[in-house]
Amino acid sequence: MDLSHVKNTRDANELTRAYLDSLLVEARYLDSAVPDTSLSLYGRTFATPIMTAAFSHLDNVRANGMALMAEGAKKAGACNWAGMGEEAELEKILATGAATVKIVKPYADRKLVFRRLEHAYRAGVLAVGMDIDHSFDHRGQPDVIGDTAMAPVSLEELKDFVQATPLPFVVKGVLSVQDAIKCARAGVRGILISHHHGILPYAVPPLMALPAIRREVGDGLDLFVDCSIDTGCDAFKALALGAKAVCVGRAVLPSLGKDGADGVAEYLKKMTEELAGMMARTASRDLSHIGPGLLWDAAAERPL
Numbered sequence: 160m161d162l163s164h165v166k167n168t169r170d171a172n173e174l175t176r177a178y179l180d181s182l183l184v185e186a187r188y189l190d191s192a193v194p195d196t197s198l199s200l201y202g203r204t205f206a207t208p209i210m211t212a213a214f215s216h217l218d219n220v221r222a223n224g225m226a227l228m229a230e231g232a233k234k235a236g237a238c239n240w241a242g243m244g245e246e247a248e249l250e251k252i253l254a255t256g257a258a259t260v261k262i263v264k265p266y267a268d269r270k271l272v273f274r275r276l277e278h279a280y281r282a283g284v285l286a287v288g289m290d291i292d293h294s295f296d297h298r299g300q301p302d303v304i305g306d307t308a309m310a311p312v313s314l315e316e317l318k319d320f321v322q323a324t325p326l327p328f329v330v331k332g333v334l335s336v337q338d339a340i341k342c343a344r345a346g347v348r349g350i351l352i353s354h355h356h357g358i359l360p361y362a363v364p365p366l367m368a369l370p371a372i373r374r375e376v377g378d379g380l381d382l383f384v385d386c387s388i389d390t391g392c393d394a395f396k397a398l399a400l401g402a403k404a405v406c407v408g409r410a411v412l413p414s415l416g417k418d419g420a421d422g423v424a425e426y427l428k429k430m431t432e433e434l435a436g437m438m439a440r441t442a443s444r445d446l447s448h449i450g451p452g453l454l455w456d457a458a459a460e461r462p463l
Contacts, residue, residue, distance in 0.1 A: 160367070160458060171354045171362035175387045178364035182396050183455040185462070187442035194438035195445040196431055198238075198404055200381070201285050201327045201348075203258050206236025207431040208446055209394050211423070212385050212408035213262040213290065213331060213351075215242035220416045228415055229257035231423020235431070238285065240406060243304065246278050258285040262331055265294050267301065267310035276324045286348070287324055289317075292332025292355045317345040329383070331355075334363060339372045342380065349381035349403070356386065356408065366400055370451065370463075373401035391433025395441075398449045400463075 162168055165177050198208040211232045217224025225244060229252040232239035239257040241249060243264050252259055261279040266272050272289075279287045294311040296302045302309040312320075321328045327348035333339050334354055342350050352369055354362035365384045373382060384397045385406035394405045407430065414422030443449040454463045 169360045171357035171359060171364075172387060174362070175354070175357075175364040175366075178367055179387055179393055179396060181457045182366070182463075183457050184392075184395070184399075184437065184441065185453055185455060186440050187453070188440065189442065191439060191442040192444040194435050194443060196435050196438070198446060200238060200404065203238070203285060205238050205258070207427065207434070208398060208402075208404035209388075209391070209427055209430050209434065210238040210260075210383075210404055210406050211240055211411065211427075212406040213240040213242035213260070214408075215244055217412075217415065220412050221419060223251070224415060226251045226255055227420045228411075228423055229253075229259060230255040230420035231415070232427065233257040234420060234424035235427035237427050237431075238404070242290070246275075246282075249279065249282055249284075253282055253284065260284065260286045260288060260329060262288045262290050262329070264304065264307070265289055265291060265309050265312050267308040269316070272320060273323055276320065280324050280326055284326065286327040286329055288329030288331055288347075288349075288351075289320060290331040290351075290355070291317075291338075292334075292353070292358055314341050314345060317342070317347070321346045329381075333372070334359075334365065334368055336368075336371050336375045339376050339380065343376050347380065349383060351383040351385060351406065352402075353385045366397055369397070369400045369402060391430045391435070392437055394430060394434050395437040395449065396454060398446060399451055399453050401451070403446075 198205045229239045239259045242262050261284045263275045329349040330342045330347050331351040333350040352365040365386050381403045384402045388405045389410035397405045411426045414426040441453050451463050
């Protein structure tokens with residue numbers, strides 16, 4: 160990756176955007192078809208592989224923001240993710256009918272972790288998980304969110320969390336082959352490859368890490384990606400490199416703030432339409448036909 164045009168290489172978000180934009184797409188028109196963008200995930204079928212990110216505390220964007228985000232995802236036929244929040248908020252989210260992946264923080268109080276996992280199961284979520292990248296603050300000390308302390312997670316603890324629920328378990332914040340292998344050993348069903356919007360300076364762009372992780376874990380784990388996935392073109396590139404689906408984060412927030420659930424649905428549908436356009440022009444008749452041979456490394460001037 161040529162970093163000469165990146166103004167601030169410490170900024171992982173800038174690095175991620177630059178890497179995404181460095182990947183070029185070749186066209187394939189013969190034997191193409193109107194594409195099918197549907198996604199099968201944990202027993203449910205969605206209209207799109209573009210999902211909402213695991214947001215938290217969206218009332219600062221719009222009142223009742225978490226439930227409106229979920230409602231927008233449902234209207235778009237998309238899977239919804241939810242981050243930190245109280246049990247009552249999760250119940251409001253699920254009352255919209257949105258299929259939701261609930262991400263639990265690595266609370267230092269492990270009893271709270273198990274309570275949140277149990278409540279999510281009883282409330283009817285699609286899957287549960289944990290964002291392991293919220294264990295530390297920028298000073299290398301255990302993180303504190305509000306007045307709630309976090310703690311790093313060991314492999315053995317992760318195994319316990321996975322075994323505590325009958326639901327598919329997803330780990331968010333994986334950015335290395337090493338962690339991906341440990342997740343597989345713990346029995347998780349999926350991992351979200353992410354640097355949590357630049358929580359680690361100089362972090363490897365998720366799409367740069369994705370192929371090596373895919374090669375190592377094979378088809379044993381569902382791989383999801385977030386961070387700077389703002390357009391259908393971004394989603395297409397992630398899928399081509401081995402992601403099963405992607406999460407869109409901050410890019411959708413202005414639509415939520417302006418038009419609520421309808422704004423979220425419109426944004427997700429627009430991304431899906433752009434993805435379908437990319438698929439049609441690359442002979443990718445469904446998600447399984449989007450492959451790495453479609454992408455070129457701009458710096459090397461050759462296919463990946």
